[in-house]
Amino acid sequence: MAKITFISHDGTERTLEAKNGMSVMEVAVNNSVPGIDADCGGACACATCHVYVDPAFLAKAGEQQEMEKSMLDFAENVKPNSRLSCQIKVTDELDGLRITTPESQH
Amino acid sequence: MSAGEAKSIVIVGAGQAAAQAVQSLRQGGYTGRITLIGDEPSLPYQRPPLSKAYMKGEFDEERLYFKPSAWYEDQKIEVMLGTHVPRIDRAKQQVQLGHGGHVDYDYLILATGSRPRPLPVPGADLDGLHDLRTLADVERMRPKMIAGRRIVIIGAGYIGLEAAAVARQMDLDVTVIEMAPRVLARVTSPVISEFYAAEHARQGVKILTGITLSHLEGAQGKVAAAILGDGTRLPADIVLSGIGILPNEELARDAGIACSNGILVDRDARTSDPHVFAAGDCAARPLVHYGRSGRLESVHNAIEQGKLAAAAILGQPRPAEDCPWFWSDQYDLKLQIAGLSQGYDTHVIRGDPASRKFAVFYLKNGTLIAVDSVNSPPEFLASKKLIMSGAKLAPASLSDTSTPMKDIAAQAAA
Numbered sequence: 001m002a003k004i005t006f007i008s009h010d011g012t013e014r015t016l017e018a019k020n021g022m023s024v025m026e027v028a029v030n031n032s033v034p035g036i037d038a039d040c041g042g043a044c045a046c047a048t049c050h051v052y053v054d055p056a057f058l059a060k061a062g063e064q065q066e067m068e069k070s071m072l073d074f075a076e077n078v079k080p081n082s083r084l085s086c087q088i089k090v091t092d093e094l095d096g097l098r099i100t101t102p103e104s105q106h
Numbered sequence: 107m108s109a110g111e112a113k114s115i116v117i118v119g120a121g122q123a124a125a126q127a128v129q130s131l132r133q134g135g136y137t138g139r140i141t142l143i144g145d146e147p148s149l150p151y152q153r154p155p156l157s158k159a160y161m162k163g164e165f166d167e168e169r170l171y172f173k174p175s176a177w178y179e180d181q182k183i184e185v186m187l188g189t190h191v192p193r194i195d196r197a198k199q200q201v202q203l204g205h206g207g208h209v210d211y212d213y214l215i216l217a218t219g220s221r222p223r224p225l226p227v228p229g230a231d232l233d234g235l236h237d238l239r240t241l242a243d244v245e246r247m248r249p250k251m252i253a254g255r256r257i258v259i260i261g262a263g264y265i266g267l268e269a270a271a272v273a274r275q276m277d278l279d280v281t282v283i284e285m286a287p288r289v290l291a292r293v294t295s296p297v298i299s300e301f302y303a304a305e306h307a308r309q310g311v312k313i314l315t316g317i318t319l320s321h322l323e324g325a326q327g328k329v330a331a332a333i334l335g336d337g338t339r340l341p342a343d344i345v346l347s348g349i350g351i352l353p354n355e356e357l358a359r360d361a362g363i364a365c366s367n368g369i370l371v372d373r374d375a376r377t378s379d380p381h382v383f384a385a386g387d388c389a390a391r392p393l394v395h396y397g398r399s400g401r402l403e404s405v406h407n408a409i410e411q412g413k414l415a416a417a418a419i420l421g422q423p424r425p426a427e428d429c430p431w432f433w434s435d436q437y438d439l440k441l442q443i444a445g446l447s448q449g450y451d452t453h454v455i456r457g458d459p460a461s462r463k464f465a466v467f468y469l470k471n472g473t474l475i476a477v478d479s480v481n482s483p484p485e486f487l488a489s490k491k492l493i494m495s496g497a498k499l500a501p502a503s504l505s506d507t508s509t510p511m512k513d514i515a516a517q518a519a520a
Binding site: 022026029030032039040041043044045046047067070071073074106 | 152154155158169172173174177405406409426431433435440442481482483484487488512
């Protein structure tokens with residue numbers, strides 16, 4: 001279990017309980033966190049679940065695979081702490097994680 | 107009544123398009139009554155994983171749901187599952203329910219989806235013949251997916267090949283038969299067909315192309331073998347039919363709504379009745395980037411039309427119409443497809459298929475109309491934008507792997 005705080009582009013914060021093994025994308029979608037489309041449902045096929053990860057948690061969020069890196073290269077407003085949220089698995093280590101969602105995925 | 111003043115919106119069907127329409131209606135600020143009617147027993151769920159990870163038993167059913175059950179209560183969506191709709195009465199604006207009664211609508215969205223094309227051969231009623239479309243189909247099939255058993259798959263489209271990959275990974279003995287001279291013949295070029303046929307062969311799948319199925323042979327009511335047109339007998343414990351789908355358009359057609367291989371809709375997903383919309387597999391829509399109409403069987407299409415219908419009903423601006431896109435996971439290969447390649451006159455290969463990382467671009471009169479990219483997201487993502495802008499591209503620039511895809515896209519856009 002981990003508590004994850006989602007911060008929308010307008011500054012609204014929501015803290016959610018996340019079960020281990022789920023992806024951060026699933027936690028967001030199940031709770032209607034705005035700013036994430038996740039059209040492909042987590043197949044790393046569409047690049048519409050782009051988020052910004054609290055830099056302090058980047059290492060704990062796990063290594064980026066080649067597919068994700070090359071997908072992110074085409075997302076809008078990419079930053080060094082950009083990730084595709086479908087590729088981050090929830091673990092105990094992520095307790096306290098803060099995720100910022102973009103205004104739009106396009 | 108003008109758009110935006112609806113009090114009751116009914117959605118028939120509970121797949122991807124329906125789930126999107128419901129979400130978009132609420133996100134769009136609609137607070138009136140929404141009734142979601144589905145004939146399956148489950149909440150709206152994602153179908154793509156059925157022929158991929160879910161078939162392997164890698165996760166629970168709940169993880170396929172677009173939204174948890176609490177969301178529907180929270181959003182005050184009336185969900186009627188396991189409910190058949192035999193008829194709609196357009197004059198009274200009512201949807202009849204199979205178990206009796208009806209629901210009144212101001213606007214109706216038909217998201218009735220599609221069904222597997224029935225196998226047109228003797229023996230198609232035998233136990234052991236499966237389709238792969240619903241959760242129930244997977245539940246029936248999965249207990250039989252045991253290492254060493256023999257599965258014969260009819261049809262080498264995406265469903266057939268994805269199922270073949272999963273079955274091989276579960277260590278079954280897999281044979282795929284295809285009537286066309288090559289796999290994926292209906293949807294892609296010979297380059298991609300040859301690559302996938304070779305990959306499946308390497309993984310131990312037997313692929314027979316250019317051959318018809320004569321009939322299924324049974325023993326004690328159970329399928330025992332597939333008999334081919336040339337007399338070959340393929341012993342089988344399981345037969346999976348994946349020969350395409352048919353749009354569920356009867357409900358609309360019986361009500362006098364215009365249909366032609368799908369329920370005909372305009373750019374706003376509106377049918378010939380201004381109070382009735384259709385979205386997803388069941389709808390034949392304008393393909394705005396291609397100057398023709400057609401049905402698309404895809405996640406992108408279902409999501410987009412769900413959004414289009416919701417926006418039109420609420421009188422809001424039309425959401426963007428994206429270039430069609432698709433994906434297919436087989437083994438460690440991610441195929442991402444942008445656009446529709448039908449009618450291309452030139453193809454360009456970028457990268458080396460032997461490296462398992464390459465793309466095939468399709469051009470018509472010098473304009474990029476589609477790409478098949480294998481383990482190559484940049485080619486897919488860049489092409490989506492290039493196709494929508496109608497970019498003209500020189501074949502030599504596309505095949506030049508020393509120039510990153512991003513730069514090629516930027517030059518084309520300049």
